[in-house]
Ligand SMILES: NC(=O)c1ccc[n+]([C@@H]2O[C@H](COP(=O)([O-])OP(=O)(O)OC[C@H]3O[C@@H](n4cnc5c(N)ncnc54)[C@H](O)[C@@H]3O)[C@@H](O)[C@H]2O)c1
């Protein structure tokens with residue numbers, strides 16, 4: 158590619174997408190706690206979109222809930238900030254007793270209180286009219302730069318805060334801002350190395366604590382985009398750092414430019430405005446905001462230093478895109494990297510049509526139901542201290558997606574008449590892309606001596622993206638042929654019973670053996 162290419166992505170959504178989750182009224186919160194099971198009263202704390210520092214008071218009850226539930230200190234304060242900014246993707250606190258995994262009886266009261274507070278926000282008081290959700294819209298540009306770009310031109314010059322992946326800083330730091338590391342008027346640079354286990358509120362807090370205060374004003378614009386007096390941030394790194402930094406930017410109301418440095422982040426994570434962190438014990442991406450970047454700057458040159466395993470993980474998401482829109486770009490032998498603009502177009506087209514995931518955007522979850530369950534198994538094994546492999550053995554998101562794709566096409570053949578040829582075609586894409594695992598490797602990467610179907614199924618039923626909950630069936634995005642997601646009426650997902658899913662799992666296991 159010799160010239161830059163650009164893709165403009167418009168977005169439109171109501172704010173907040175789920176009005177009941179809006180944090181509104183501390184007095185009502187205190188009332189709810191006193192009337193119920195909240196251990197200790199909640200001190201009144203002022204909430205604001207200013208991040209962690211803006212939340213005084215409330216310490217005793219917060220600490221009680223945190224201690225009882227075993228959350229790190231500061232968790233709830235960060236949640237306050239998130240709610241003040243209109244937390245939009247949160248349904249992890251299922252205190253109904255059927256949570257996955259179930260909440261211990263000793264923790265139930267505190268969980269229930271916490272669920273009241275955080276799952277739905279504080280109920281709007283009946284004596285005041287509930288505000289109507291605002292209709293918001295905006296846009297951002299994705300620019301794909303040619304190999305020949307000068308790195309100093311690639312980065313925005315007007316940012317106050319740069320959050321950069323540690324490995325990227327090591328490989329590329331010297332070329333990025335010649336001289337500016339020592340220049341006091343340059344941006345504040347914060348280096349951060351995060352693993353999937355560290356995709357947490359604590360990392361969000363860390364980014365917020367290092368953020369400089371606003372130095373200039375930008376034109377007013379409603380959430381989920383920056384607030385009037387915001388700082389300008391730039392995040393340089395993969396999908397983990399981007400998800401965490403953008404979540405922090407959303408809480409702070411800062412403008413953020415994404416400079417993705419992994420194939421996965423270029424093809425997927427940087428497009429569409431979903432940000433979020435994992436939240437134990439409920440798993441992957443359970444807390445999040447829709448928060449759109451100021452712009453996305455894609456330069457495939459970063460991939461020269463990306464380890465092959467991470468490249469293959471990115472290939473898995475590219476394969477997913479190719480299965481959703483086969484006309485969009487050519488699968489190997491033409492490399493996905495060479496066609497990155499077309500790969501990005503696939504996701505861009507979907508998120509333009511359905512930014513808030515009320516319909517077609519669900520198709521991007523193809524392969525992800527099992528993937529998230531596998532990742533959650535690995536995270537849980539880590540947290541229990543039972544992950545007996547080296548930490549970098551842990552399954553990567555893209556690797557889990559690759560397995561999830563294989564599983565989903567087996568189910569697609571069973572449920573939606575995907576042809577044998579199409580199924581084999583997907584398997585061959587995965588093999589050629591270097592993202593096909595034998596069972597031993599998969600099991601090791603999930604941290605255990607064996608993979609338990611019952612546990613995976615429970616996790617899949619609790620996956621936040623499912624519209625049907627319960628232990629007997631869950632929803633999957635499936636294909637009727639390559640490029641055609643099976644639709645039942647207006648639904649983009651297909652209900653799959655436990656015996657059907659178990660049969661697909663057995664078939665997959667025998668393929669991987
Ligand atoms: N928000 C979304 O819509 C979305 C979509 C897909 C995936 N995701 C998320 O993305 C995350 C995975 O992202 P990822 O695969 O980019 O992982 P990552 O961010 O961990 O990056 C992979 C590894 O490569 C290193 N690295 C990054 N760029 C490098 C470079 N150019 N050279 C050398 N090393 C480099 C990093 O330090 C890290 O060790 C998951 O948490 C997933 O949930 C989000």
Ligand SMILES: [Zn+2]
Nearest residue numbers: 474525554558
């Ligand atoms: Zn993904």
